[in-house]
Amino acid sequence: MLAFVLRRVFQSLLVLLVVGLVAFSMFRFVGDPVDNMLGQERTQADIDRLRTQLGLDQPFPVQYFKFLQGAVQGNFGVSYRQGRPVADIIAERAPATLELAAVSGLFAITLGIILGVFTAIRRNGVAANAIMTLSLIGVSLPTFLIGILLIYVFSVELDMLPSFGRGDVVDVGWWSTGFLTKSGLMALILPSITLGLYQMTLIMRLVRSEMLEVLRQDYIRFARARGLRERAVNFRHAIKNTLVPVITVTGLQLGSIIAFAIITETVFQWPGVGLLFINAVQFVDIPVMAAYLMLISVMFVAINLIVDLLYFAIDPRLRVDGRH
Amino acid sequence: MTDPVLSVKNLVVEIPTRRAVLRPVDDVSYDIAPGEILGVVGESGAGKSMTGNAVIGLLDRPAHIAGGEIWLKGKRIDNLRADQMRKVRGKEIGMIFQDPLTSLNPLLRIGDQLEETILEHLPVSRAEARKRALQALEEVGIPAAAERLGSYPHEFSGGMRQRVVIALALCAEPSLVIADEPTTALDVSVQAQIIALLKRLCRERGTSVILVTHDMGVIAEAADRVAVMYAGRLAELGPVEQVLNAPRHPYTDGLVGSMPMASAGKERLRQIPGSMPRLGSLPDGCAFHPRCPKADAECRQNPGPTLDATGGRAACWFPVSQEVSA
Ligand SMILES: Nc1ncnc2c1ncn2[C@@H]1O[C@H](COP(=O)(O)OP(=O)(O)OP(=O)(O)O)[C@@H](O)[C@H]1O
Ligand SMILES: [Mg+2]
Numbered sequence: 001m002l003a004f005v006l007r008r009v010f011q012s013l014l015v016l017l018v019v020g021l022v023a024f025s026m027f028r029f030v031g032d033p034v035d036n037m038l039g040q041e042r043t044q045a046d047i048d049r050l051r052t053q054l055g056l057d058q059p060f061p062v063q064y065f066k067f068l069q070g071a072v073q074g075n076f077g078v079s080y081r082q083g084r085p086v087a088d089i090i091a092e093r094a095p096a097t098l099e100l101a102a103v104s105g106l107f108a109i110t111l112g113i114i115l116g117v118f119t120a121i122r123r124n125g126v127a128a129n130a131i132m133t134l135s136l137i138g139v140s141l142p143t144f145l146i147g148i149l150l151i152y153v154f155s156v157e158l159d160m161l162p163s164f165g166r167g168d169v170v171d172v173g174w175w176s177t178g179f180l181t182k183s184g185l186m187a188l189i190l191p192s193i194t195l196g197l198y199q200m201t202l203i204m205r206l207v208r209s210e211m212l213e214v215l216r217q218d219y220i221r222f223a224r225a226r227g228l229r230e231r232a233v234n235f236r237h238a239i240k241n242t243l244v245p246v247i248t249v250t251g252l253q254l255g256s257i258i259a260f261a262i263i264t265e266t267v268f269q270w271p272g273v274g275l276l277f278i279n280a281v282q283f284v285d286i287p288v289m290a291a292y293l294m295l296i297s298v299m300f301v302a303i304n305l306i307v308d309l310l311y312f313a314i315d316p317r318l319r320v321d322g323r324h
Numbered sequence: 325m326t327d328p329v330l331s332v333k334n335l336v337v338e339i340p341t342r343r344a345v346l347r348p349v350d351d352v353s354y355d356i357a358p359g360e361i362l363g364v365v366g367e368s369g370a371g372k373s374m375t376g377n378a379v380i381g382l383l384d385r386p387a388h389i390a391g392g393e394i395w396l397k398g399k400r401i402d403n404l405r406a407d408q409m410r411k412v413r414g415k416e417i418g419m420i421f422q423d424p425l426t427s428l429n430p431l432l433r434i435g436d437q438l439e440e441t442i443l444e445h446l447p448v449s450r451a452e453a454r455k456r457a458l459q460a461l462e463e464v465g466i467p468a469a470a471e472r473l474g475s476y477p478h479e480f481s482g483g484m485r486q487r488v489v490i491a492l493a494l495c496a497e498p499s500l501v502i503a504d505e506p507t508t509a510l511d512v513s514v515q516a517q518i519i520a521l522l523k524r525l526c527r528e529r530g531t532s533v534i535l536v537t538h539d540m541g542v543i544a545e546a547a548d549r550v551a552v553m554y555a556g557r558l559a560e561l562g563p564v565e566q567v568l569n570a571p572r573h574p575y576t577d578g579l580v581g582s583m584p585m586a587s588a589g590k591e592r593l594r595q596i597p598g599s600m601p602r603l604g605s606l607p608d609g610c611a612f613h614p615r616c617p618k619a620d621a622e623c624r625q626n627p628g629p630t631l632d633a634t635g636g637r638a639a640c641w642f643p644v645s646q647e648v649s650a
Contacts, residue, residue, distance in 0.1 A: 217426065218426035218427050219426060219427055221382065222419070222421055222427045222428070222489070223429065224382060225380060225382060225414065225418075225421075225493075226413065226492060226493070226496075227412070227414025227415055227441070227444055227496070228444055229410065229444070232440065237429050240431045240432075241429070241430070316476040317476070317478050
C-alpha cells in the first residue's frame, strides 16, 4: 500500500516535470512579451535592457531550471502585465475559480448520480426517457452556447439572476468567498450550471449504463431471490458496484471542470484564474500562463492519485494486505 | 399422504416474441411433499430453470406465467402482488444458482449479506441475526466461521462460496429450496460434497428441494422423485428407482441409457439421435416424436397424454417397459 502510494507520487512528479517543460517551451513561441510591454517609442537599448531584466537573454535550459526552482518554492516570477508576483495574483483569483468549480462539481456529481440511478431503475418510464433525450442536448451543445442561453433566459428575459461577476464577496482571511452573501450565491447559479452541465450529463449516462450492467448480474438476482427489498437491492447492492468504475471518470471530469472554467469564466466575466489566463494569453504574460498550466496539471495529477486511493477504499479485491 | 409443500398445477410460461408466442413451460404439474427432494432433469433449454423461476416469481420479462396455478403450503402464490411475493422469496422459498462465483456481491462481507437476509425475514435483533449468521456458516461447514463472517466473497474458493450461497438460501429457514444446477460450475471433486451437504441440511430441517441438474448420477444419489422435462413439458414423473430402473418414456429411456453408471461394462453408452427442437419450431403432436424410435401416426398428431389424466407416469402413447411394471 505505502509502496504503491510512493510509486504513484514519484510518477506524478515526473509527469509534472514534463508538463512544465512542454508548457514552458510552448510559450517561448507564442510571441515576444517585450513587444507588448514597451510602448511604440522604444529603442533597441530599452529592449535589450528589459530582456536581460526578465532573463530572456539566457539559454533555454537555464530559464527552465530557474522557473522550476522558483515554482517549487511557490514563486512563479512577476507578471509582465501587472508587475506583481504571479503567486499573489493567482492566490487572489483562485477562490473565485475554486468556489465555482466546487459548486458545479457538486452539482454534476449529485445530480449525475441521482439521475443516472433513476433512469436505470425506471428504464422504461416516460420520465427516464425524457431525461435521456434531454441529456443528449446537454452533451452536444457547446459550453459557451449554454451560458449565453442561460443568460438570455434568466438574466435578460426573466431578470432573476445576474449575468456576470461574483456579486458581493466577503473576505475570510486571504480567501474571498461568495458563499456568505445572497448576491454571491445568486451569482454562482448560472455559471455553475453552465460549467457543470456537460459533466453532469456525462456522469449521468455513465452511471446509468454501469447500473444497468450491474442490475443484470447474478448477485442482484440472488439478492432478489433472497427476498431483499427493491430499495436494498438498488441502493445497497447495485449502487456500490456501480460506483467503482464511475469514480475514475468522475475524478477526471472534476479536473476538466477547472480546466473548462476558462470558457465559462469568459462568458460570465467571472474573476477567476481562467479569465486571468485568457487575459494573460492576449498579453503574452508568460509567467502567468506557465503558472496557470502548472497549477492545472498539479490538480489533475492530485485528482488521479486520489481516485486510485478511493479504489482501494471501495473495492476489497484490490486490498492485497487482506486476510486470506 | 401429508399435504404437499408445493403444488404446481398446469403451469404455462409464455414469452411473446415478434414472430410467435413461445411456451418454454407448457402444462407442467407436480407436487412436492415436505422434506422431499424432487430431481428435475432434461437437456439444455427444456424449461427447467423457467419452471423454477416461475415458482419463485423471478421470471425475466417478457416471460410470464400465462396459465395454471402455484400453491405453497395451501396458499396460492402465482397471483401475489410484487411486495407480497418478495416476502415469500427467501423466507418460504430459497434459491441456489449455478455459479457461486457470481452469486455473491463482491463488495459486501458475507456476514453482512447473511445478516441482511435474516433481518429481512425474521423478527430478531441485530445481535441475534449476527449469531444466526455465524450458526449458518458453521452448519455449511466453513472452517473458522467466526472470522470468516468478515471476509469478502473473493477470499473463498468456489466450493466454499457455494457453501456460503447455501447458507444464504437456508438462513431464513424456507420450507422449499430451488437449487438450479448447484454443482455444474464446480470442480468434480467438490460436487459430491455440496450435494451431500444440501441433502443433509434439508433432511435435518425437513426442507423440500427442487434439484435441477443435468447429472443423472446426482439424481440417483439425492432425489426421491424425478421429473423429466422435454421441450417445456413433463415427459415423465415418478419415484427415482422406478424411473431409473424402468423408464417408461422413450426419452427417459434414452437419458438413462446414456448414463455411464447404468450401462457400466455391459454395452456402449447409448445416445439419443438428433437434438431437441427449438421452441419456435416445435413439431405437431408429441415434441419428441421426430427422435422417438416408437413414434407413429398418433404421436405425430396428439401430444402425449397428460400425466394425471391417464394415471400414468409418462406422457407417452407407447411407454417403454409398461409390461414389466404395470
Ligand atoms: N427471452 C427469451 N426469448 C426467447 N426464448 C427464451 C428466452 N428466455 C429463455 N428462452 C427459452 O426458454 C427455454 C427454456 O429455458 P430454460 O432456461 O428454462 O432451460 P433449462 O432447461 O434451464 O436449460 P439449461 O439446462 O441450459 O439451464 C429455452 O429454450 C430458451 O431458449
Ligand atoms: Mg437452466
